[in-house]
Amino acid sequence: MQISALWANIFAINKADQSLEKLKNILVKKDNSISPYSFFKELQESSPTVFNKIVRRNDLFDIEESLSNWKREYSSYVDKCFELSILLSSINSAEAKYYLEKGVTEGILRHGWHKDIIVSYYLIEGLEIIWNRNWLTIVDKRNITEQVFNLAIKVSMITDGDETWRSPYRVIKVVSQHDLSFAENLRQELERNHEIRKSNSLAITPILIGKIDHGYLIYDIKEEMKKYRIEYDYEGVPRREIFEEKFIIYLKLAESELYSESDRKLAFDEAYELINDSQRMGVKYAFKDEDLKEEKQRYEKLCAKYDKTFNLKYSTTQDYKERRTPVISEQEFVNEVKKSISKNAIFGKYRKLKNYKNGIILKEYDSWKVLIDKTYEVYENISLFTDYLESCYYPDSDFMTANSSYLYKALAAALDNINTRQEILSYLYENSGHGGFINIMKAFELLEDKNTCLSIYKRAIKFCELIVY
Structure with a gap:
């Protein structure tokens, strides 16, 4: 790039004539070390007069062609549209306007560069519903999965990777629970892709769990486990991933009723030694509560079963939701709602529900039904309920409050x-938000509404394709 800029400045201080144009044609070739884009950009900035006299429309074709095969992050694609528009501004004003408008349009409705989870979480969560239900043939499920898998790969390529690089592995995890051969095909497809960040462990573990659920031979499981590859940090200490993934597999084996007691005991012993090895090697950040708390609790029970000292530790800080004792239980709140016969009484119930100090969590569909039905009975509308949803940023968000993850039952x-x-x-039409489709889909799934559920998901795929490709 520095050489390109240097040549551009040399051109800028010379007289624009036929010989200079010939020199340009010699320099700006694919097999030279001159970057056409950098050269033309610097020349236009340094000497617009020289640029206008020696640069022709066909000189910019290669730059234009690169946009049709763009594989880098999308934000730089938008930048390139604007930059090409500037280069064309003195050559072809209509085409310059086209690329200016294209840059604006493409930049408005695109997948986010950082921590946009519409594909990597929401769309894949919807895929899990598709696989869990017997609404479609196996062929249709596989076709939809290919669409989502390709989107997941593309998203991991066009973003900074934060919250997105694991997306293809999440798809494999979903499929592994239902269709092992297809999951293996996806894993191999991922291995052949050299343009994305790889994780050997994340692709192997879900497939192995699926094989354990199907009762594959212990020998076959252990042979597959040999595919795990150990990685090291800059200090030469093994990274935690291989220890955690193997631990998950040994734990699954030790709990499975499909294997003999001796095989299960052997798997537990392997897990126990694996943890000791990780501690002896000084592996950092392994077996953290935020990643493996449930697995640690299950493992602790196995330690008690086999009379072994629990060799892991829990975090000293307890989850906020877990340490709260509700002031009003779910059933007590429901009983209060049933007794409410005035508008003030119902209004007061919503105030109680919104007050986090009361610790009221409605986990059951019937509890929400009582509240909504009673609200309509007294008010002849459910504006109090929709106001509550809006205060929770629902359905776009399902984590703002302790009740958020249960609000699909309310819907x-x-x-x-x-x-x-x-x-x-009417509320949903106006307030669905960026990722609200998955929570709406959950609501219709709960109602066994196959057609609406599938319609929502197929539209979500089309929308994701619009903002990703």
């Missing part, structure tokens, strides 16, 4: 009531 209850259905639909 289902409102959708299932003929008196409240239109009002909740």
Whole structure:
């Protein structure tokens, strides 16, 4: 790039004539070390007069062609559209305008560069619903999965990777629970792709779990485990991934009723020694609560079963939701709602629900149904409920409050009531947000509404294709 800029400045201080144009044609070739884009950009900035006299429209074709085969992050694609527009501004004003508008348009509705999880979490979560339900043939499921898998790969390529680089592995994990041969095909496809960040462990573990669930021979499982590759940090200390992934497999084997007691005991012993090895080697950040708390709890029970000292530790800080004791239980709150017969009484119940100090968590569909039905009975509308959803940023977000992860059940209850259905639909039309489709899909799944559920998901795929490709 520095050489290109140097040559551009040499051109800029010379007289624009036929000989200079011939020299340009010699220099700006694919087999030379001159970057055409950098050369033309620097020349236009240094001497617009020289640029206008010696640069022709066909000189920019290669730059234009690179846009049709773009494989880098999308933000730089948008930048390139604007830069090409500038180069064309003195050559062809109509084409310059085209690329200016293209840059604006492409930049408005695109997948986010950093921590956009619409594909890597929401779309894959919807795929899990598709596989869990017997709504489609295996061929249709595989076709939809290919669409999502390709989107996941593309997203991992066009973003900074934060929250997205694991996307293809999440797809494999979903499929491994239902279709092992297809999951293996996806894993091999991923291995052949040399343009994305790889994780040997993340591709192997879900397939092995699927094989354990199907009762594959212990010998076959252990042979597959040999595919795990150990990686080291800059200090030469093994990284934690291989220890955690192997631990998950040994734990699964030790708990499975498909294997003999002796095989299960042997798997537990392997897990126990694996943990000791990780501690002896000084592996950093291994077996953290935020990653493996449930697995650690299951492992602790096995330690008690086999009379072994629990050789892992839990974090000293307890999860906020876990340490809170509800002031009002779910059933107590539901009973209070049932007794409410005035507007002030119902309004007060929503105030109680919003007050996090009360610790009220409604986990059951029937609890939400009582609240919504009673709200409509007293108010003849459910505006209090939709106001509550809006305060929780729902359905776009399902983590803002302790109740957020259960609000799809509330949606289902409102959708299932003929008196409240239109009002909740009107709310959803205006407030679905970036990733709200997955929570709406969960609500219709709960209602066993196959057609609406599939329609939502197929539209979500089309939208994701629009913002990714």
